Amino acid sequence: MPERRRRTVRDLRRANRSVLLRRLYFDGPLSRQDLARETGLSPASVSNVVGELIRAGLVAEAGSVESDGGRPRVLLKTAAGYGHLVGVDVGEGRVTVELFDLGLTRLARADLPLGDGGRDARAVVRRVLDGLAAVIEGASADPASVIGVGVGVPGVIERAPDAVVHRQTAGWDGVPLERMLREGTRLPLFVDNGAASLGQAEMWFGAGRGHRDAVVALVGSGVGAAVMIDGAPYRGAAGGAGEWGHTTSRVGGAPCRCGSRGCLEAYVGATALLERYRAAGGPAGTDEEAALAGLLADPSQAAAALREEIAEHLGAGIADLVNLFGPEKVIIGGWAGLLIGGRMLDRVTAAAAAYALRRPFARTSIELCRLGPEAVAVGAATLPLAHLLDGGDPAGARWPGGGTRGIMAY
Structure with a gap:
């Protein structure tokens, strides 16, 4: 049996610092009383750690609010200029x-x-x-x-x-x-x-905020995904989880850049899409974003058929994510994903519904990334x-017992 690491006083202070920092960063400004009530830490612990954070310059006062019958409560926030x-x-x-x-x-x-x-x-x-x-x-x-x-x-x-x-x-x-x-x-x-x-940012600040289980799909020149379980990305045994673009969309299908055939990326990744668009008579061009926007707006029969194929393959790929992980949300991001979703999200959603199991699909939603194409x-x-x-300063702890950053070259 592996030896269990004993927690030290420094470990406890770091954990308390992380709890308070995260609460202030995502929910501030808050008072010391708010922090004690919402984190379960003692008022003395909150006061000690907050004092440490203020001295380090990471937390600053942000005004005050009236309290019930007592002195006004001082509000605190993380300092953007830290x-x-x-x-x-x-x-x-x-x-x-x-x-x-x-x-x-x-x-x-x-x-x-x-x-x-x-x-x-x-x-x-x-x-x-x-x-x-x-x-x-x-x-x-x-x-x-x-x-x-x-x-x-x-x-x-x-x-x-x-x-x-x-x-x-x-x-x-x-x-x-x-x-x-x-x-x-x-x-x-x-x-x-x-x-x-991208998945972490979208869970913190975007369409995933307030949720614990989601899949954030990144569709650009290639295709990937972040499977967010209990708020954190699932990485798999060797760090390779999330290579959604290289799941099989059609057995023996179109060649993929990875060397296999029939990968989802070969049907919805922008590079592969535009190759097929040019082969069907679409204009040649080096700007992928402009070319994909042209494909999505092209009234020709060939472009319309290609758009239907995009919707079906992307929808089927999303259905696989729903059936495998049962997320609260599937969030489509990436510059190509936002272009495609902005024009045909309803068709993609309909295709996903056709391929997904009814029960997990009824408990999820399909939305676009809120943080933009970049x-x-x-x-x-x-x-x-x-x-x-998490309680650390990667550039050289500015906490008691540590030094200053001292990273002067880049």
């Missing part, structure tokens, strides 16, 4: 890097194109590092203020202990992406699957934010 978060979306056509304050207000953005669909891992790393330097400079931010850099990337993420990426569609077989990035920056790094990071960068920024809210 530090900066960086979110990186590694797409197939570009790398997007965004800098946010702690309240996830965007302060700077850099878009850097990828000419080869992201196959060259070293080129991806260069774009990420260039974008990181650009947003820090663009916002006139002190590098020491950066709490962490979250990187959302397609593929299976293996932790060994640094993140290693298996991205079969791009020819990545065990690319040590986190190590490669660490060679160019001293800032704290958090690497995760892009759909999983929410992966926001989701990536929630990776260092989650670490902070």
Whole structure:
């Protein structure tokens, strides 16, 4: 039997800090009395931890409210200016890097194109590092203020202990992406699957807020999903859960970029869709977003037939998610998913109803992502934010007994 780790006083303080931080971040401003009542912590514990957070600059006063017969209660909130978060979306056509304050207000953005669909891992790393330097400079931010850099990337993420990426569609077989990035920056790094990071953001701030079990589907050039169970992404034994795009939609069907045949991605991923559209007489073009918008608006019979195929395959894929996981919601995101859903969500929902079991389908809803078509960068920024809210400061604990950040190079 493995030895059970004994909890120390530091562990307890960290747990209390996390409980209070999360409550203030998501539900604040709140008073100390509110925090004690809603968390079950003693007033003395709340007062001690809140004092620590105020001294660290992470919590600030936000006015006061009248109390019943006593002194006014001071309201508290997390301080948006405490530090900066960086979110990186590694797409197939570009790398997007965004800098946010702690309240996830965007302060700077850099878009850097990828000419080869992201196959060259070293080129991806260069774009990420260039974008990181650009947003820090663009916002006139002190590098020491950066709490962490979250990187959302397609593929299976293996932790060994640094993140290693298996991205079969791009020819990545065990690319040590986190190590490669660490060679160019001293800032704290958090690497995760892009759909999983989008799922976390959508559960915190978007259509999933207030729910515990949902599936967030990411439809872009490729297709992925985040299966959120009890509020957290299900990752599977090897970190490969959520590769929904490579479930089989048609046995022996269209070739997929992964090397298999009949994958869902081969029928609803934008790259495959536009190849079929061009083969059916659609205009050639390099801008995928404009081309997909053209396909969805094209009155021709060929385009209409292709749209019906999209609705049926996407609906059947969603039905698989409903039958397997029974989520409260299926949330469709990604730039292509929002374009498709914005034009034909009713047809996709009807197809899902036709393929799903009645009982689980009756208990779920199908909605669009509320965070917009470029929410992966926001989701990536929630990776260092989650670490902070869990009671840690990845850049060097500014709590009693710790030092200051001291991360001066990027």
